[in-house]
């Protein structure tokens with residue numbers, strides 16, 4: 032029997048739809064919302080309005096690309112949370128209406144579980160158990176993944192997320208939002224010649240707020256001496272900050288690998304699109320004999336393909352939601 036699922040992701044500022052057939056992703060269409068860039072961050076009210084505008088055309092494209100129609104669908108997966116409530120509500124309401132009209136089941140998906148399962152979008156797939164470092168704009172987690180639907184957070188940030196560290200540094204440097212990709216590009220043109228201290232945080236947890244403060248103080252001091260310091264040194268500053276963020280992340284990942292004796296290691300989430308992090312993970316993995324897994328770019332940042340993978344696994348176990356399901360901004364892992 033052929034199982035076709037449609038998946039919807041609308042937790043933040045990307046509207047995305049995907050079709051998965053018997054566990055294989057046939058389409059993954061994402062509409063980014065440029066509207067937030069000029070505000071220096073996501074404006075929730077504008078995000079909801081854009082989702083409402085984008086969701087039908089995005090779903091339509093995803094179905095067309097997959098070569099199916101709504102009558103071929105066997106279920107609809109959607110992001111229940113965590114995320115911006117107004118944004119989530121658009122996706123959840125859409126999924127409910129379509130599921131009701133087609134009389135097919137709905138499958139709720141946890142956004143952070145889905146980021147991890149993006150590791151299974153393409154071959155070669157990791158083997159269980161594995162460790163996944165999930166790094167996004169809102170979360171930084173080391174996840175022990177025992178099976179598709181059996182995972183546990185074993186380390187997380189006590190303050191800012193890694194993506195926030197990139198975005199807040201970018202704000203200080205006058206880069207557009209989201210700054211992660213801009214810092215990534217600039218870092219490739221510079222040298223990590225400035226040293227920012229690595230915080231000493233217990234266990235497998237992370238902290239990034241101290242880094243942001245030390246960058247701010249460092250730049251204030253340098254700008255007093257030379258007002259064109261940021262302009263002249265932008266690439267070197269970006270390379271230095273990026274290198275520190277990467278070392279904070281990978282040192283903890285290495286610690287987790289030793290602690291759990293696991294050498295199947297993946298990275299996921301928006302920050303896993305960072306070219307420095309991708310390369311450093313590959314290098315470290317080679318040195319330590321890890322099998323490393325890094326999703327394609329389209330499955331790193333928010334996308335419905337990852338929701339589809341999670342939805343398919345839940346569909347196989349008949350884990351369905353009923354029409355009373357609600358979008359939930361703060362959703363337990």
Ligand code: KG4
Nearest residue numbers: 167168169194209211301302304305332333
């Ligand atoms: O997973 P994601 O798309 O959305 C959330 O669920 O948060 O992650 C967005 C985050 C932003 O902080 C963005 O700056 C960061 O991912 N990001 C990057 C890169 N591409 C996106 N950070 C560093 N380097 C990149 N190339």
Ligand code: ZN
Nearest residue numbers: 146167332333
């Ligand atoms: Zn995300």
